[in-house]
Amino acid sequence: MARLADCIAMMDEGIGRVSQVIPDMPVAEARLTRLLLMVGHTFDEAVEQELRPHGINHSDFLTLMILYSRPDGSSTPGELCEYTSQGATNMTRIANALVKRGLITRGPSEEDRRRVVIRITPAGRRFVQKLLPPLFPRVSAAYAGFSEADKRNFSRLLRKLAANLDRLDEAPTP
Amino acid sequence: MARLADCIAMMDEGIGRVSQVIPDMPVAEARLTRLLLMVGHTFDEAVEQELRPHGINHSDFLTLMILYSRPDGSSTPGELCEYTSQGATNMTRIANALVKRGLITRGPSEEDRRRVVIRITPAGRRFVQKLLPPLFPRVSAAYAGFSEADKRNFSRLLRKLAANLDRLDEAPTP
DNA sequence: CTAAATTAATTCACCAGTGAAATATGAGCT
DNA sequence: AGCTCATATTTCACTGGTGAATTAATTTAG
Numbered sequence: 315m316a317r318l319a320d321c322i323a324m325m326d327e328g329i330g331r332v333s334q335v336i337p338d339m340p341v342a343e344a345r346l347t348r349l350l351l352m353v354g355h356t357f358d359e360a361v362e363q364e365l366r367p368h369g370i371n372h373s374d375f376l377t378l379m380i381l382y383s384r385p386d387g388s389s390t391p392g393e394l395c396e397y398t399s400q401g402a403t404n405m406t407r408i409a410n411a412l413v414k415r416g417l418i419t420r421g422p423s424e425e426d427r428r429r430v431v432i433r434i435t436p437a438g439r440r441f442v443q444k445l446l447p448p449l450f451p452r453v454s455a456a457y458a459g460f461s462e463a464d465k466r467n468f469s470r471l472l473r474k475l476a477a478n479l480d481r482l483d484e485a486p487t488p
Numbered sequence: 489m490a491r492l493a494d495c496i497a498m499m500d501e502g503i504g505r506v507s508q509v510i511p512d513m514p515v516a517e518a519r520l521t522r523l524l525l526m527v528g529h530t531f532d533e534a535v536e537q538e539l540r541p542h543g544i545n546h547s548d549f550l551t552l553m554i555l556y557s558r559p560d561g562s563s564t565p566g567e568l569c570e571y572t573s574q575g576a577t578n579m580t581r582i583a584n585a586l587v588k589r590g591l592i593t594r595g596p597s598e599e600d601r602r603r604v605v606i607r608i609t610p611a612g613r614r615f616v617q618k619l620l621p622p623l624f625p626r627v628s629a630a631y632a633g634f635s636e637a638d639k640r641n642f643s644r645l646l647r648k649l650a651a652n653l654d655r656l657d658e659a660p661t662p
Numbered sequence: 663c664t665a666a667a668t669t670a671a672t673t674c675a676c677c678a679g680t681g682a683a684a685t686a687t688g689a690g691c692t
Numbered sequence: 693a694g695c696t697c698a699t700a701t702t703t704c705a706c707t708g709g710t711g712a713a714t715t716a717a718t719t720t721a722g
Contacts (some may be wrong), residue, residue, distance in 0.1 A: 316570035318650040323620045324571050328557030333652075336620055344641050347531065347627060349646045354528025355573060356653050357521065371678080383502030392700060396490035397498050399529060404679050406702055428687045428700045446510055454514045455519060456652050464645055465516050467589050471634070471642045472523045476492040479530050483491075545708075566670060580672055602670045602717045623694050 322349065341450055357456075364452065368445055369415075373400055375445075377408050378417060381434040382442045388433040390423070418443055493532055496523065531630075538626070542619055543589075547574055549619075552591060555608040556616045559570050562607040564597070591615055 324327075325348050332399035333341045356431065362372050370378075376398050381387055391405045400408070409432060412418040423429035499522050507515045514630075536546050550572050555561055565579045574582070583606055586592040591612035597603035606617075631639065 316573075317654045319654055321571050321573070322647065322650055324554075329555060331559070334555050336617065338624065339620065340624055342643075343627045343631045346506070346631065346639060346642055346646070349643065350524075350528055351531060351535075352573075353646050353650050353653070354524055354531075356650070357525060357528075359573075360653065360656070361525075373678085379506070380498075380502060383506050385505070390700085391702095397495050399490075399495070399533075400525075401680055402701065403681080403703085406615075407678080426688070426700085427544075430701065443504060443510065446513065450512065450514055452656060453517045455656055456649060457517045457520065459648055459650050460645070461636050464648075465520060467641055468520055468645045469516075469523065471638055471645075472520070473496065474633055474638075476496055476523075476527050476530070478632050479534065480491045480493055482534070482626060482629055547708080562672085565672095575710055576671065577673085577711080581708080600670085600718070604671065 318352060321352060325349075325352070360452070364449060365445075368441075370445075373398060373404065374408050374411055377405070378412060378434065378438060378442060381418065381432065382439060384434075388431055389437075390429050390431060392429070394432065412438070492526060495526055498579075499523075499526070534626070538623055539619075542615075544619075547578065548561060548582050548585055550614060551579070552586060552608065552612060555606065556590060558608075562605055564603050564605060567604070568606065586612070633655060 326345065329339075329341060329344055329348070333344075335340045358372065361375075365371060365375050377394055377400075380387055380394060380397055391402060391409060394400070394408075395402050395405050398405070409418065409420055411431075413420050415436060419433050419435055421431055421433075423431050460468070500519065503513075503515060503518055503522070507513045507518075532546065535549075539545060539549050551568055551574075554568060554571055555563055565576060565583060566573070568582075569576050571581050572579070583592065583594055583604075587594050591609060593607050593608075593609055595605055597605045634642070
């Protein structure tokens, strides 16, 4: 696989050339967007690769982590869909897989019987606790050379971007 | 679909709680990573949504854009795989789709007959030129409130991150 | 100069994720 | 109550993407 640096160099040149043919292109913003997508995609791949040996994929892991992070260790498919950005269809599959591995339980809700309550099991908690620590060195290494100010700035800019994207999504349907 | 801001708030709290149970977690880095992945994913969705009406998906579009940005408008499946981070299998499918729509041509290479040369057609160029401009307003809007310094910083930090990820990928196989 | 190893693209079988429709429960209205 | 509308989850059919094996051409080693 090509190094990210090569892909970035190629993208920089490519956008430069395209902008000469299509002059009103927002060049800086296009570059930032491509950069963000490339780095995000690479991060995604790295996570997936780290999880594969444990027989779990990124969305399954994210779902499990949300449950783990909850004070009561439980949620519903609908809520998990919102926070994982997964469709309900896929959440059914994820829940099936995690139930089969004994990491969560799934049962009907008492209050509203349309709902299903999903709860992390003790085995699920142990799984997370065993899985996480080996991830830490690589997570830290990714931000090597980032000063405290860099981290604050990066966080601030990503959050601003998120706020802008939220507004863009809401504008079309007022 | 939940707003990104809600997902982020939830993630901030969740990581806060998890870090109290698992104390040696790199909290700031974990937050930045989740932020990056969430924003990246949302951007991805936005692009996909923008392209859908034109009957083209993100990888097809990216492939076409690389060809468009080349001085000679041509490349090979292998090279396109490297720069799009797609597997060769998928590139075959992408090329099939673009050929069927008449946006590219595919023929054997003169020098090395194992290779295939892929070239953008005039129709492909027109397609890109019609597709791009309507994308610009939303790309610009995503960076609303970014000062010039913010853009420079964001670019610098993403590139540093990319360099770190390159090193992480190379280290395991010395 | 041939034989083995390497490289490029494709095909095939499978996993992950999505949209539309089905099922079932709950809430509101008269 | 009964009827309609909304909500929550699941099922089904399909798209997008991946790994392993296949085919074909080129390079390298003996």
